[in-house]
Amino acid sequence: MAPLRFSANVSWLFPELPGLPARLRAAGSSGFEAAEVxxxxxxxPEALARxxxxxxxxxxxxxxxxxxxxKGEMGLGAVPGRQAAFRDGLEQAVLYAKALGCPRIHLMAGRVPQGADRAAVRGEMxxxxxxxxxxxxxxxxxxxLYSWIPPGARRTLWGCWNPSTPASRTPAAAILEKVGRPNLQLQMDIFHWQIMDGNLTGNIREFLPFVGGTGPGPRGTQQPWRAELPLSVPTAGR
Known part of the structure; x- marks a missing residue:
């Protein structure tokens, strides 16, 4: 089994420091070799790269x-009527990724529009x-470049959209199968997988072929001892 490699999410870590450049320097000084923003x-982008x-x-x-x-938006990838804004944002993300030498972009699906019924807009989204x-x-x-999509975060991000696909316990994997492009991959968000579905080890075994990377989720990126997942949980293939 390949060794785990960790990256510091500086949007969550080192909150006492003003500005992302200072947080990146703190991450490197703390021994991290990689970081997420x-x-x-x-x-x-030049300041971040430097x-x-x-x-x-x-x-x-x-x-x-x-x-x-x-207005409560948290991503635009699945939001009806916001396709042009999503594509403009994607172009901006690509410019930043290239300037930063960053190989991956998380494509955020977004939230169910305010006032809309989740079941009624599911198909359109x-x-x-x-x-x-x-x-x-x-x-x-x-x-x-590669992109990641997560399985969803309905318990920690109110209104976060997650498709309902009876044929799959992880709808994001079903979405990737429909798109069928090798540079779209699943982010194995361990924290949200556990609290939304459980069966963590089984999910890892089943959906590992879709996975481009893992993440402990927002609580794990701040204080690992606050997350729901016990640190002694066995991992697939161990």
């Missing part, structure tokens, strides 16, 4: 822009997501 777009170089840090993941957070993922796969392939 949720939304780097308030900082010039901070990472100073401490020998590799940027490994950024998110697509969240949209209008004041899945159609929009598939359309946007196919577009994104083509754009990212031109830059030799």
């Amino acid at each position: 949720g939304w780097p777009y308030e900082e010039p 901070a990472a170089r100073e401490v020998g840090l590799q940027l490994v993941l950024i998110n697509t822009p969240p949209g209008d957070r004041e 899945e159609t929009v997501f598939l359309e946007n993922l196919r577009h994104a796969a083509g754009v990212l392939a031109q830059g030799e």
Whole structure:
């Protein structure tokens, strides 16, 4: 089994430090060799790249822009009527990824629109997501970039959209099968998998072929002892 490699999500870690460049330097000084940034777009990419170089840090993941957070948006990939904004945000993410030498972009599906019934808009949101993922796969392939989609986060992010697919216990994997592009992969978000579905070891075994990387989830990225998953849980293939 390959050894685990860890990256610091500086959108969550080192909150006492002002600005992402300072957090990147702190991550490198703490022994991390890789880092993730949720939304780097308030900082010039040159400043982030310089901070990472100073401490020998590799940027490994950024998110697509969240949209209008004041209106409750948290990603646009599956939001009807926001396809143009998603594609504009994707172009911005690609520019940042290239400037940062970052090979992966998390394509955020987003939330069910405020006031909408989840069941009523499920089909439309899945159609929009598939359309946007196919577009994104083509754009990212031109830059030799990969993208991740997570299984969902309905308990920690209110209203987070997650398709309901009876044929699969992990609907995100079913979405990837429908798109069928090798540069779209599943983010194995261990924290959310556990609290939404349980059966963590079985899910890892079943869906590992789709996985491009793992993450402990937002609580694990802050304080691992607060997460629901016990540290002694066995892993598939161990």
